[in-house]
Amino acid sequence: MASGKGQAFLDKFAEVSAKIGNQVHLRSLRDGFATIMPIYILAGIAVLINNVVFPLFLTGDGLAAAQYWGNAITQGTLSFAAILLCGVIGYCFAQNKRFGNAIACLVVSVCCLVIMFPQAVNTAVSNLTYAVSAGETGAATQTLEAVDIASTLGIAEDASVTTAATGVISTTNTGANGLFAGIIVSLVATTIFIKISSVEKLKINLGEGVPPAVGKSFNVMIPLLFTLSIFALVAALLHGIWGTNLMDIIATCVSAPLKDVMNAGPLAVIVIYTVANLLFCLGIHQSTISGVLAEPILTVLIVENMAFYAAGEAIPADHYMNMQIVNSFALIGGSGCTFMLLLDTFLFSKNKASRDIAKLSILPGIFNINEPVIYGYPIVYNVALMVPFVILPDIFIAVTYGLTCMGWISPCVVQAPWTTPPVLSALFSTGMDWRAAIWQVIEIAIGMAVWLPFMKVSERAQAKQLEEMQNAA
Structure with a gap:
């Protein structure tokens, strides 16, 4: 354990980091994503079955019929993700603010x-169906092919014909592309609503003789009307003066730059997880920072990847860095890749206490739950073990990202459950790419080689401390 000025620095560092992690807006964002995470996992499973399992034994109309199942799940999850997340974050923010x-x-x-969505959606026209007799009810219809539309309009056959519907x-706004808008709107709208609701003169109190749900709804009716009106006014001004909408502004000015930060190489992700894992070594859970x-940003990227994969589209290079690279390849056995430490302990350790902890920790460790190791081994404030705990995830993030960019392993396209055991997690997250599974096995071997000397140093230190205590007694 550090002492003097070093300890004071660590304490201050931990204090500042904890304040950042507990900031109410950021905490609400984290809670919101955690709440709807099962939906993303279900979507990932459906996408994987639709694109990998069904094609193994079905073709043609049979395949299309079977894939209707997965497409229905995708429509109810990925295509609706922005609205779901927006509502849940608003709820979590109110809970964290202790709003009644x-x-x-x-x-x-x-x-x-929904108010901020554009009221007209530009869509491509491939075929045009119209009534043969416009004035006759139930008249027969005729379909005009795309080539004929182009000929009628006097434009090139390959030109894009669009119409404002x-x-x-559009699911472009309700799905993965609208997640950042959902985040921002939920936090801003809820903040305004809670602020207006605090004005006593705007509350409508129906007394105690009405059902609680009715009383609560009337109590916030005027603040709700004010909040919705404010957003409607903003939407009208954006459309009427600048000919745009909030969704396009956020996509251009917020989501694109944030994604660029995460995908300008793995540096930003490595820095964040270095700090997060260092905090874990000081007793503060890494999720406080990461x-x-x-x-949130990395999850948006993997959700978008699932949508690309479900549609049969190629994964863009600026989506190679995402949450699943971290979960599957940089957190093997949990934060710090402690699964490899447990394997080293079984194979090479002669310390009875360490082996007892490993026996208790190996089953949770297989499913990436490693709090028993972190607090029982312990890794917390154990300087020797802190080094591999912090650096191994950084190495694996960087190398996995590099292998993906070189095309040696497939990009992550499925958000597998974070408790998925090693090897299986690599297969599932990459759409069953066997090369990813081999790389994860290699990671385990590398991790064991890195952990081993630090484990030996830690055991020597523990033995020396025990000897000094016995001599002192």
């Missing part, structure tokens, strides 16, 4: 997000 009507914040968040909402600074 959290469900109203969910409603406000979703309504405000009204009365529809869960609020990196995981």
Whole structure:
């Protein structure tokens, strides 16, 4: 354990990091993603079955019929992700702010997000169906092919013909591409709503003789109307003056730059996880930092990858870095890749206490749960073991990203459950790429080689401490 100025620095570092992780907006963001994580995992399983399992034994119409199942799940999860996340974050923010009507914040968040959607959607026209007799009810219809449309309009056959459709909402906005808008709108809308709700004169109190749900809804009716009106005014001004909408602005000015930061090589992700794992060594869970600074953006990227994969599209290079690279290849056995430490302990350790901890920890470790190792081995404040705990994930993030860029392993396209055991997690996350599984086995071997000398140093230090204690007694 550090002492003097070093200890004071570590304490201050931990204090500042904890304050960042507990900031109410960031904490609500982390809680929101954690709440709907099972939906993304279900979507990943459906995408994997649709694109890998069904094609093994089905073709043609049979394959299309079977894939309807997975497409239905994708439509209800990935295509609706922005609205789901928006509502859940609004709810979590209200809970973290200890606001008395959290469900109203969910409603406000979703309504405000939909208000900000464009009211007309430009869509490509491939075929045009029209009534032969416009004035006759039930008249026969005729379909005009894309080539004929181009000929009629006097444009090139390969030119894009679009039309503005009204009365529809594009899944581009409700799905993965709208996640950042959902995050921003939920936090802003809920903040405004809670602030207006604190004005006593705007509350409508129906007394105690009405059902609680009715009383609560009337209590926030005026603040709700004000909040929705504010967002509607913003949407109208953006459309009327600048001819744009909030979704396009956020996509250009917020989501694109944040994704660029994460995909300008693995440096940003490595820095965040270095700090996060160092904090874990000081007793503060790594999600305090990584869960609020990196995981939301990286999760958006893997969700978008699932949408690309489900549509049969190639994964763009700027989506190679995502949450699944971290979960599958840099957190083997949990934070710090402690699964390899457990294997070293079984094979090479002669320390009875360490072996007893390893016996208790190996089953959770297989499923990437490693708190028993971190606090029982222990790794917390164990300087010798802190080194591999921090550096191994950094190495694996960088190398896995490099292998993906070189095409040696496939990009991650499925958000597998974080408890998926090693090898299986590599297969599932890359759409069953056997090369990824081999790389993960190589990672385990590398991790064991890195952990071994530090484990030996730690055991020598423990033996020396025990000897000194016995001599002192």
